[in-house]
Amino acid sequence: MYSNLEQIQSGSFSTVYKAWCSTLNKYVALKVIPRQKYTEAGIMNEFRIMKLLGTKHPNICSMIDYYEDENNYILVLEYCECGDMYDFLSIVKRQGSVGHPALIQLDFIKIIQQLYSALNYAHSLGIAHRDIKPENILLTKEGNIKLADWGHATLNKVSKDFNIGTDNYRAPETFGCLNGYDTAKCDTWGVGVTLFYLMFGQCPFRNAELPGLLPNSNGSAGIAAPTVGVAKCRNFQQYLMDPYGFIYRYFLEPIVCVHQGNEYTSNEGKPSLYVWQDMVNIYQIFYVCRIIIDNLAAIDPDDRSMAKSLTLFEKVWNYNDQYNSNGNLSTDESNVTDNNNSDNANNSNSAAFMKDSFNNTSMERKQIISKSS
Numbered sequence: 001m002y003s004n005l006e007q008i009q010s011g012s013f014s015t016v017y018k019a020w021c022s023t024l025n026k027y028v029a030l031k032v033i034p035r036q037k038y039t040e041a042g043i044m045n046e047f048r049i050m051k052l053l054g055t056k057h058p059n060i061c062s063m064i065d066y067y068e069d070e071n072n073y074i075l076v077l078e079y080c081e082c083g084d085m086y087d088f089l090s091i092v093k094r095q096g097s098v099g100h101p102a103l104i105q106l107d108f109i110k111i112i113q114q115l116y117s118a119l120n121y122a123h124s125l126g127i128a129h130r131d132i133k134p135e136n137i138l139l140t141k142e143g144n145i146k147l148a149d150w151g152h153a154t155l156n157k158v159s160k161d162f163n164i165g166t167d168n169y170r171a172p173e174t175f176g177c178l179n180g181y182d183t184a185k186c187d188t189w190g191v192g193v194t195l196f197y198l199m200f201g202q203c204p205f206r207n208a209e210l211p212g213l214l215p216n217s218n219g220s221a222g223i224a225a226p227t228v229g230v231a232k233c234r235n236f237q238q239y240l241m242d243p244y245g246f247i248y249r250y251f252l253e254p255i256v257c258v259h260q261g262n263e264y265t266s267n268e269g270k271p272s273l274y275v276w277q278d279m280v281n282i283y284q285i286f287y288v289c290r291i292i293i294d295n296l297a298a299i300d301p302d303d304r305s306m307a308k309s310l311t312l313f314e315k316v317w318n319y320n321d322q323y324n325s326n327g328n329l330s331t332d333e334s335n336v337t338d339n340n341n342s343d344n345a346n347n348s349n350s351a352a353f354m355k356d357s358f359n360n361t362s363m364e365r366k367q368i369i370s371k372s373s
C-alpha cells in the first residue's frame with residue numbers, strides 16, 4: 001500500500017521517508033522508529049498526543065495511521081513538500097551574501113500567526129510541545145507551516161523533566177527549578193528563540209542554563225536566579241544582564257552597519273544573509289526583537305505571553321502597512337512608530353536611536369530581573 005519510498009531524514013531516533021500511498025492516492029511521510037531507539041512508553045506518548053491533536057488543525061502535521069512490526073514503530077503522517085524550516089533557511093542562506101541578503105518570498109507575520117494558532121490549539125487541549133525549533137516546523141508548497149515532532153510533548157501542566165528538548169531552544173527553568181516548570185511557558189520561550197533564528201539564521205545562545213534556584217514570588221515553580229557571571233554560556237550571561245544591549249550588538253548592529261554601507265568588522269554577531277519579504281523596515285526588525293525579549297524569551301516565565309506578543313506583532317505590521325513604501329529595507333522610523341514611542345519619532349540617526357532605545361529600556365529590564373530574583 002506504500003510504495004516509492006524515498007528517505008527524507010535520518011535522525012537520532014527515527015528515519016523519515018516520503019512514500020506514495022495508493023489507498024489515499026497521495027504522498028505521505030513515514031516516520032519509522034526502531035524499537036531499540038525508543039521506549040514503548042515514549043512511542044505511546046507520541047501516538048496518544050497525535051491522536052488527541054487529531055487531523056483538523058491546518059498548522060499541525062497530523063497522523064494518518066499507525067503501525068508496529070517486530071522491529072519498528074511507524075507513524076504515517078501528512079507529507080509536507082518543502083521540508084522543515086531549518087533546511088529551507090540553510091538553502092536560502094547559501095544564496096545570500098553580506099550586504100546582499102537573499103529575499104524569502106514568504107510572510108514572516110504569517111509564520112508567527114500560524115505557529116501561534118497551532119500552539120494555542122495544542123495548549124487548549126492541555127498539550128505542550130516542548131521542542132519548538134525550526135527543524136520541527138514543516139513547510140507546505142503553499143507556504144504554510146505545520147508543527148511536527150510531538151515526541152517530547154506532554155499533557156502535564158507542570159513538569160520536572162529536566163532532560164528534554166533541544167539546548168539552544170530550551171527555557172532557563174527547564175534546566176532545573178524547584179517545583180517543576182510550566183510546560184506551556186517553555187513553549188513560549190522556544191517560539192521566541194525560534195523567531196530569532198528565523199529572522200537572523202542564528203540562535204542567540206548555545207543554552208540558557210543557570211545554576212542556583214530561587215522560588216518564584218508566588219512560591220510555586222522556582223526559576224533559576226540570574227546571578228552575575230554564572231551562566232554557562234557567555235552569550236546567555238550577556239542576555240541576562242542586558243537583553244536589549246546584547247540583542248542589539250549580536251543581531252541588529254551588523255544589519256544597521258551593512259545597511260549604512262559600512263564594513264562590519266566586529267566578530268560578535270553576524271549579518272543576516274536573508275530578509276523576509278514583509279520585513280522591509282529596519283525599525284520593524286527592531287520592534288520584533290523587542291517584542292520577543294519582553295514577551296517570549298523573557299527570563300521570568302510569568303512575563304511570557306504568546307497572545308500579547310501576537311497582538312504587538314500585528315500592531316507593528318499594521319503600522320508598517322499604512323506607511324509602507326517601495327519594498328526596500330527602510331530606515332524611516334515613522335513606518336513603525338507606535339504611540340508609546342512617539343517621542344522618538346524625530347530622531348534622525350537610526351543607529352543611535354536603536355542603540356539608545358535598547359540602552360534605555362534595558363534599565364527597566366534590569367529592574368524587572370532584580371525584582372524577580
Ligand SMILES: Nc1ncnc2c1ncn2[C@@H]1O[C@H](COP(=O)(O)OP(=O)(O)OP(=O)(O)O)[C@@H](O)[C@H]1O
Nearest residue numbers: 009011013014016029077078079080084135149151
Ligand atoms: N510529515 C513530514 N513531511 C516532510 N518532512 C518531514 C515530515 N516529518 C518529518 N520530516 C522531516 O524529518 C525530520 C525529522 O522528523 P521528526 O522531527 O519528526 O523526527 P525525530 O526523530 O523526532 O527528529 P529529532 O530527534 O532530530 O528531532 C524533520 O526535521 C523533517 O525534516
Ligand SMILES: [Mg+2]
Nearest residue numbers: 135136148149
Ligand atoms: Mg525533530
